[in-house]
Amino acid sequence: MADDKKKKKEKVKTPKEETEKTEPAKKPAKFKFECTRCGACxxxxxxxxxxxxxxxxxTKQGSFMNVILPHLELRGLSEDDELGKLALVPYIIMEDVDENGKGKCPFYDDENKMCNIYFTIPxxxxxxxxxxxxxKYYTSDPTCEGIGKGDxxxxxxxxxxxxxxxxxxxxxxxxxxxxxxxGLFIRHFMKQSQQTVDRLSDEEKEQLDELIKKSKDESEEPQEDS
Incomplete structure (x- = not known):
């Protein structure tokens, strides 16, 4: 009788519980990607x-740099990055930027859905x-429709x-x-500026001082409400 009661108290495992214990953990899906040329990125x-x-x-490609240079700008990294607070790094600046700071790459041909500098892209x-x-590796844009496609x-x-x-x-x-x-560039330009000032005559220095004073006074004038 005691054995019968013990058997009744034992929990009966469901097929799902049995499967969870016997089946090995699934491996993460293999990363696959194939560009669909949607142009979203x-x-x-x-x-x-x-x-x-x-x-x-x-630069080695010669005149090609002239095509890219007008669209480059020095900008700081994330404010959360200590190094980013000190360093300005080059970026390709987007066109038609919206309120979220996102825009269209100046080298993207939306009519033909292709990059005009594809052969030498960043x-x-x-x-x-x-x-x-x-x-670790990660997907910078999980919404990209090419992820999971192709072989x-x-x-x-x-x-x-x-x-x-x-x-x-x-x-x-x-x-x-x-x-x-x-730091080197700042020091270089400050040195050049000082050398330029040193070469000025006394009269030219007075004129420069007047221009600086006038510019300062104008910037400090209160702006009238429109």
Missing amino acids: CQNRDSIPITFTDLARW IFCKTFPLSFNGE MTKEALIEMRNNAVRDYNERADTTIAMVPLQ
Whole structure:
């Protein structure tokens, strides 16, 4: 009788519970990507970070740098990044920027749905949408419709991962190098400015002082309400 009562008290396992214990944990889905040429990543995006390697390549291509340079601007990184507070790094600036700070890449041809500088695109674009943060890989834009599509070979995946690591390392090196470079440029231009002032005659110095004083007074004048 005691054995019968014990058997009744034992919990009967459901098929689901049995399956959960016997089946091994599922492996994360393999990363796959195939560009669908939808243009979303080129038309609604933040500014594109540029590295010294990108700049060197474009400079070696001669006049091509003149095409890209008008769209470059130095900007700071995230305010949460201590290094970013000190360094200004080059970016490709977007056009038609909305209230969220996103816009269209100036090199994207929306009529033909293609990049006009595809053969020499920045490393940041080359690795999209796979990114690397120094510890692990991640998708920089999970909404990209090309993720999960196509047949990605082992070799293609390795190449994408290598490009993601390269992008991370090149951007880190560029940011670090920009800190002392900015100091050198500032010191150089201050020295040149001082040399220019030293070459002025006393009369020219007085005229310069008057211009500076006038400019300062005008900037301090209260603005009338319209």
